[in-house]
Amino acid sequence: MLSKISETDPRLEAKQIEYTGETGKVKAYQARPKGPGKHPGVIVVQEIFGLNRHIEDVARRVALEGYLVVAPDALSPLGGSPSSDDEARAMMQKLDYQKTVKDFAAAVKYLQTNPQSTGKVGVTGFCWGGGMSNQVASNSNVDAAVPFYGMQPKPEDVPRIKASLLIHYAGEDERINAGIAAYEEALKSAGVDYKQYVYPGTRHGFFNDTRPIYNEEAAKLAWSRTIKFFDEKLKT
Helix, strand or coil, X not given: CCCCCCCCXXXXXXXXXXXXXXXXXXXXXXXXXXXCCCEEEEEEECCCCCCCHHHHHHHHHHHHCCCEEEEECCCHHHCCCCCCHHHHHHHHCCCCHHHHHHHHHHHHHHHHCCCCEEEEEEEEEECHHHHHHHHHHHHCCCCEEEEECCCCCCHHHHHHCCCEEEEEEEEECHHHHCCXXXXXXXXXXXXXXXXXXXXXXXXXXXXXXXXXXXXXXXXXXXXXXXXXXXXXXXXX
């Protein structure tokens, strides 16, 4: 299993913040290495279960790699994420998706202008958050994006992508994988810098180590590739 990072890890400074988005004040969890110095920014995007302890843990994992990390709460317009997964999923259906995209795109600007940031920003997300990562890539000037098994953007939106992409797919994920070919064709046509990996024998959600669907081997490989990619694109 990937290492979980304590909420009180002495190597990190972590706190709840708010930034201004399309819908108003957006709640978010922020983590960064403790001490002086500037770091590249990374947005971690939740699954459909809201901003929960797992996503906050992922944010801390990224922060320990030398990043200023923000995990926005998509449900901020509705008062914030509840503790119940089922309740969160139901609330997510009530969001205005285009406004939500703009809320996450606003996180890019928040990190680019943060005095603790170098100005370079990446985004990664899982399931619903993988799709949102693709949307952030096509609706902002983010530098790098790593969607995990996320819904692809419309082909006509792909030419707007200026970010480098690292795309992870589960091997057994019929609904999401139906969009791979069209997305790849659009990426090639638009000249987007991208790599993609399909992890055989895995199912949608394989990175989440709090659920039975977790695949340790694939999760560790995808994670190592993700951190290497962010280091190459955001730290140089």
